[in-house]
Amino acid sequence: xxxxxxxxxxxxxxxxxxxxxxxxxxxxxxxxxxxxxxxxxxxxxxxxxxxxxxxxxxxxxxxxxxxxxxxxxxxxxxxxxxxxxxxxxxxxxxxxxxxxxxxxxxxxxxxxxxx
Amino acid sequence: xxxxxxxxxxxxxxxxxxxxxxxxxxxxxxxxxxxxxxxxxxxxxxxxxxxxxxxxxxxxxxxxxxxxxxxxxxxxxxxxxxxxxxxxxxxxxxxxxxxxxxxxxxxxxxxx
Numbered sequence: 040x041x042x043x044x045x046x047x048x049x050x051x052x053x054x055x056x057x058x059x060x061x062x063x064x065x066x067x068x069x070x071x072x073x074x075x076x077x078x079x080x081x082x083x084x085x086x087x088x089x090x091x092x093x094x095x096x097x098x099x100x101x102x103x104x105x106x107x108x109x110x111x112x113x114x115x116x117x118x119x120x121x122x123x124x125x126x127x128x129x130x131x132x133x134x135x136x137x138x139x140x141x142x143x144x145x146x147x148x149x150x151x152x153x154x
Numbered sequence: 155x156x157x158x159x160x161x162x163x164x165x166x167x168x169x170x171x172x173x174x175x176x177x178x179x180x181x182x183x184x185x186x187x188x189x190x191x192x193x194x195x196x197x198x199x200x201x202x203x204x205x206x207x208x209x210x211x212x213x214x215x216x217x218x219x220x221x222x223x224x225x226x227x228x229x230x231x232x233x234x235x236x237x238x239x240x241x242x243x244x245x246x247x248x249x250x251x252x253x254x255x256x257x258x259x260x261x262x263x264x265x266x
């Protein structure tokens with residue numbers, strides 16, 4: 040079974056631009072969660088999508104948004120990029136049968152650098 | 155502000171030795187605790203999902219225990235091998251918002 044894939048793997052943007060990151064979950068998984076990892080803050084939960092609906096959202100500004108398609112693939116978008124958005128963005132998929140009492144499988148991440 | 159603490163921050167262990175480290179989390183509104191292993195240049199890999207007080211999980215040489223009443227979990231590695239070198243992360247999920255709150259991790263380095 041193919042694992043979780045994320046594209047692109049690396050990205051360089053400038054302040055004020057917007058960016059879209061993509062995540063394809065493991066086949067059959069319906070839940071996709073997104074996380075941000077920075078040296079200062081560690082790993083932080085962004086949001087979780089299940090069956091095309093946002094089921095949970097972390098404490099991030101409205102510039103961070105996401106969506107999920109009918110095939111469970113998910114995208115996250117960051118508008119008006121700031122230097123502090125430079126981070127590793129990870130997505131994880133799970134079957135989605137219950138909120139986080141099941142194993143999550145992580146993708147390799149997208150490393151975003153904002154200049 | 156909810157805090158998930160992991161100790162120690164880093165650990166050097168001789169190959170063949172056993173080791174353990176701690177994850178401390180809020181003792182109220184417990185829903186689940188996850189343990190992950192994250193090797194450099196790889197994706198985080200799930201080790202255990204723990205949901206009940208007194209839970210004990212085992213996967214090969216790695217095991218974990220859970221005490222939700224006092225708010226801690228221990229991860230044990232028996233007979234450390236070089237391939238165990240990684241950062242071990244725990245994530246707490248509370249029943250008030252069902253969001254993962256991550257610890258900063260314990261970086262384990264196995265010396266041959």
